[in-house]
Amino acid sequence: MLTPSSATPQEQKAELRRALLKARQAMPPQIWRQKCDRLCQHLQNWPTFQRSRLTLAYCSFRNEPDLGPLLQQQRLWGLPRSEGKTLIWHRWYAGVPLRTGAYGLTEPEPSTPLVYPDQVDLILIPAVACDVRGYRLGYGGGFYDRMLSQSAWASKPTIGVVFEYARLPKLPREPWDRRLTGICTESGLYLA
Template identity: 30%
Template structure:
């Protein structure tokens, strides 16, 4: 199956659920993320769109627990950078309607314990299908050693047998 066909299939699967159902399906996944991140201090998260695993409460909780949370900010057609998340007040809508923090940009050599990587689909080997612009592939390929633990995040119905990949695609270490 081609990447675009798999994206279309995943969009079709998402459409079978209401917003309320997707929120409920998010709960056990967020619980798995929380237990996985119990001992992590610095985390790159994502501020979920309506059709993604809901991270909104999760990231507020992490900040309350004293963890350092960064969120992506799209700065061009190809590049995203990271800004520290300190609370919802600091968010405003950026490209693609995604809420982004407005604070200072993190230097490229900052290191993180964990990166939560959203995906349209993942397979058991951690191969990832994104939304098709390559933002995460480019961002993850520039990360410095020691490399963060890359955690793929998706609904269970987005876990598939095989995700088609090419040489630019960065795989995740685990999928929750």
């Protein structure tokens, strides 16, 4: 195990990512479902979510918190599709077919209408962990950091979605890491 003084932020992130993903995979299915449902309820009750005309979200992968109960609501969503090192956002409504795309992720068909930043009111972002200041530990691809560093996306409210055990006091940070507006877990919604 690396000690904080001997490891680079990237090495610290990689080690933390492995440990947290292992813990997430070990969660019993019924506990996972209960936590997901409570997390969705916190988002559902948040006035910013209620007012959002178009919310960017994601389809759960490898035991990520599942937003399925929210995604089944008859409202307008944006879901990502990976293209190279970029996320392309597409409009989506409950009932519209999805496909398995790059990296095994569930995503919209490339032919569905695109979403542009000026249409978006809120972004729900998957994470391995978040810290109490609003910094996110992702999967290491940099997709969301690259997107949020663009001026068109920088002012959008962003909520990291994680389980409570992955809401940490502090994460290793690098210059390109973007701070989120808040974090949602099964225990509550915390604005940074």
